[in-house]
Amino acid sequence: MAAIVSESITLRTYPYGEADLVVSLFTRDKGKLRGIAKRARKPRSPFGAGLERLCCSRMTYYQRENRELVTLSGCEIVHSPFAIAGNYAAALGLDFVAEVAEQLLPPASPDERFYRLILAVMGHLEEAGESALWRALTYYSFWAVRLSGFLPELRVSDASLALADEIATKPIGAVLPEGWEKSAHLDLRRFLIREIEHHAERRLLTVPLIETL
Numbered sequence: 766m767a768a769i770v771s772e773s774i775t776l777r778t779y780p781y782g783e784a785d786l787v788v789s790l791f792t793r794d795k796g797k798l799r800g801i802a803k804r805a806r807k808p809r810s811p812f813g814a815g816l817e818r819l820c821c822s823r824m825t826y827y828q829r830e831n832r833e834l835v836t837l838s839g840c841e842i843v844h845s846p847f848a849i850a851g852n853y854a855a856a857l858g859l860d861f862v863a864e865v866a867e868q869l870l871p872p873a874s875p876d877e878r879f880y881r882l883i884l885a886v887m888g889h890l891e892e893a894g895e896s897a898l899w900r901a902l903t904y905y906s907f908w909a910v911r912l913s914g915f916l917p918e919l920r921v922s923d924a925s926l927a928l929a930d931e932i933a934t935k936p937i938g939a940v941l942p943e944g945w946e947k948s949a950h951l952d953l954r955r956f957l958i959r960e961i962e963h964h965a966e967r968r969l970l971t972v973p974l975i976e977t978l
Contacts (some may be wrong), residue, residue, distance in 0.1 A: 769835075771795055771842065773824040775884055776867045780806070787917050788837060789867055790824060791883070793945075795873040800826055800835035814838035818863050819887055822895070846887055849922050854895045858902055860972040862886055865905070868965040869913045873942055879912050889937045899950045900940055902975070906957035907932045915964055923955050924949035 771792040779787040786805040805812050815822040822840040829836075836931050849855040850909055862883060870879065886905045889897055907929060910916045917931055928949045931940055 768824050768825050768827060768838065770823055772838075773798075774866075774880070775818060775820050775822070778802075778805075778816055780851065781902060786816060787834070791870060791880065792824070792875075794875055794879065795869040796873050796876065798826075798835055805837075805876065811839040812837070813840075814845060815842050817845060817847075817970070819859050819883070820845040821884070823978050825967050836880070844884075846891060848864070849891055849894065852877070852895055854964070855890050856897050857923040857971060857978070858890055858898050859887065860967055861969070861975060862905055863901060864969055864971050865909050865961060868967070869909055869961065873900040873932070879909070883892065885937055892938075900965065900969050901937065903950045903954045903957075904937045904940060904978060905930050906954055906961065910957050910960055910964075913964070915960065917960060919953070919956065920951045922949065925953040925956070928953055943964075 771794050773790040776789040776791055776797070778789070781787045781801065784804050786802045788800050788801065788802050788805075789797065802810075802812055802816060804810055805816055814820060815824070819841060821844040822836060822842045824840045826835045826837045830954045846859055849859070864921040866879070866883060870876065882905065886901050890901050893901075907916075911933075919926055921929070928940075958969065958972055
């Protein structure tokens with residue numbers, strides 16, 4: 766059985782047995798997969814920090830026919846968000862990004878635009894830090910809903926509609942935060958989060974924590 770190498774973003778891990786992890790990862794070429802990372806919780810893990818949330822790596826794995834879980838064997842880190850891991854607000858933002866992707870992405874369905882969206886939002890938070898948090902979360906929420914195919918008519922304020930128009934036509938770094946009231950960001954973001962939760966049929970665990978910031 767030949768090994769497969771895919772660039773991937775780690776979304777979530779779950780303990781499995783005494784030393785292993787079940788990993789949810791978003792691969793660039795295969796879409797969202799779940800796999801077993803054996804010995805991942807051991808001190809000499811072959812994965813190192815590559816299974817940390819939103820770490821981008823070249824993941825090596827084996828996939829057997831008719832098996833739901835792939836077998837992960839190792840990874841090479843391409844990029845990690847460790848630079849902002851110590852900033853509580855920015856780290857919560859990354860948790861939100863990972864949770865939304867985990868809930869919205871269908872299994873085994875490649876989505877290059879969603880993949881690039883995650884990288885862009887993560888890179889923007891790393892570059893601009895906590896000051897870019899609300900812009901990043903609003904931008905990500907809008908595009909996550911739109912790319913998933915269920916963006917409804919926006920029942921929000923006129924300022925929020927104008928903000929949505931700007932998000933729809935500009936890269937994240939060009940959406941100017943000083944041009945919009947905080948209420949516009951909040952109104953639009955809450956509307957989009959409600960749509961995400963309705964579509965996923967569950968509440969997002971990160972949202973109550975973000976609302977306390």
